[in-house]
Amino acid sequence: MAVHESIDGVVVRVWEGDETNRYLSVLTAEKGRITILSKGSCSIRSTQMTVSQLYTYGNFEIYRRGMRYILKDGTAYQPFYGLTTDMDRLNLAAYLCALTCEVTDEGEEAGDMLRLLLNALHALAYGIRPPEQVKGAFEVRAAVLSGYEPELAGCATCGQVDSDPFYLDVMNGALICRECFGNRQRSAAPADPYADDPRVAEIIEPLSPAALAAWRYAASAPLERILSFELKDETDLACFAKSAETYILSHIGHGFEALNFYHTMRRLKQP
Numbered sequence: 001m002a003v004h005e006s007i008d009g010v011v012v013r014v015w016e017g018d019e020t021n022r023y024l025s026v027l028t029a030e031k032g033r034i035t036i037l038s039k040g041s042c043s044i045r046s047t048q049m050t051v052s053q054l055y056t057y058g059n060f061e062i063y064r065r066g067m068r069y070i071l072k073d074g075t076a077y078q079p080f081y082g083l084t085t086d087m088d089r090l091n092l093a094a095y096l097c098a099l100t101c102e103v104t105d106e107g108e109e110a111g112d113m114l115r116l117l118l119n120a121l122h123a124l125a126y127g128i129r130p131p132e133q134v135k136g137a138f139e140v141r142a143a144v145l146s147g148y149e150p151e152l153a154g155c156a157t158c159g160q161v162d163s164d165p166f167y168l169d170v171m172n173g174a175l176i177c178r179e180c181f182g183n184r185q186r187s188a189a190p191a192d193p194y195a196d197d198p199r200v201a202e203i204i205e206p207l208s209p210a211a212l213a214a215w216r217y218a219a220s221a222p223l224e225r226i227l228s229f230e231l232k233d234e235t236d237l238a239c240f241a242k243s244a245e246t247y248i249l250s251h252i253g254h255g256f257e258a259l260n261f262y263h264t265m266r267r268l269k270q271p
Contacts, residue, residue, distance in 0.1 A: 004063045004072065007031065010117055011056045012097040024052055024071070025101060026060060029111035033104045036062055038071045050076045055083060055093055055121060082125030089124040091265055092131050095258040096120055096138055102252060103146045115223045116141050129227045132237055133214075136244035137226050140218040143244075148173065148251040152216050155180055166212050168243055170203035170250050175212075203250055205243035210236035215243070 013025035017037065024036045038052040051058045051074030061073040083090045100117050104110050120138045123129045143149065150173035154161040163177035176184065181204075207215065210231055217229045231237040249255055 008059050012100050014054045027114050029114050032106050032108040032110045036069045036071050055080045080121050080125040091262040095262050098256045098258045123227050132241040136241040137218040139244040139248040143248045144219050165206045168205040170247050208236050208239050211239040214240045
């Protein structure tokens with residue numbers, strides 16, 4: 001006998017099964033990311049169509065048949081329709097969902113990741129914060145939740161807590177002050193161009209004081225307030241966004257098509 005369950009989650013991926021059915025990858029707090037078969041949801045007359053859309057946060061009435069979850073019914077709490085009014089925000093949401101799929105698994109509790117994603121989608125849908133700020137904060141906290149938390153208290157070499165700029169040693173997850181970075185550059189051996197693993201290469205991102213403050217805040221703030229900071233200077237915002245992206249992608253070890261598309265479309269809009 002099939003056991004029926006009710007679970008809340010966000011649709012982070014959708015793909016077609018056949019002409020009438022589709023599969024949903026849904027991020028939940030209790031079960032992590034689960035795959036649900038939505039029968040008939042490709043039809044405009046389907047009662048499951050609304051809850052089977054990408055980015056939708058809702059309740060999913062499901063039952064299990066063998067190893068597969070099947071959608072019986074559902075209620076859309078928040079479809080985030082506001083994302084469709086701005087292509088940058090819509091494209092960025094696609095990347096955030098792709099990144100979420102990368103750092104979550106089936107069967108592993110994902111309550112914090114779910115809250116992080118909901119806060120980001122809400123901010124994008126309602127234009128609460130600049131897209132690059134939302135993106136950077138999401139990437140920083142996703143790295144922390146994935147076990148890649150950097151040490152941001154001070155210089156890993158000398159302990160200095162004030163430096164303008166600090167440098168983020170991406171692969172070691174550590175800060176280097178200006179003086180130690182200069183000493184390190186002067187004494188560094190030439191890089192090995194024949195190294196087998198490109199991940200052993202040193203990746204350094206300069207952080208302005210404001211960008212570092214944003215990093216520290218995004219890494220540790222309560223999730224419900226993770227976007228409650230402001231980077232007024234465009235240079236600081238760009239520094240924060242670039243360093244956060246470099247950090248998460250370097251630790252994951254690959255990029256995302258959705259991210260490439262987001263950046264491409266933004267460049268095409270520039271005068």
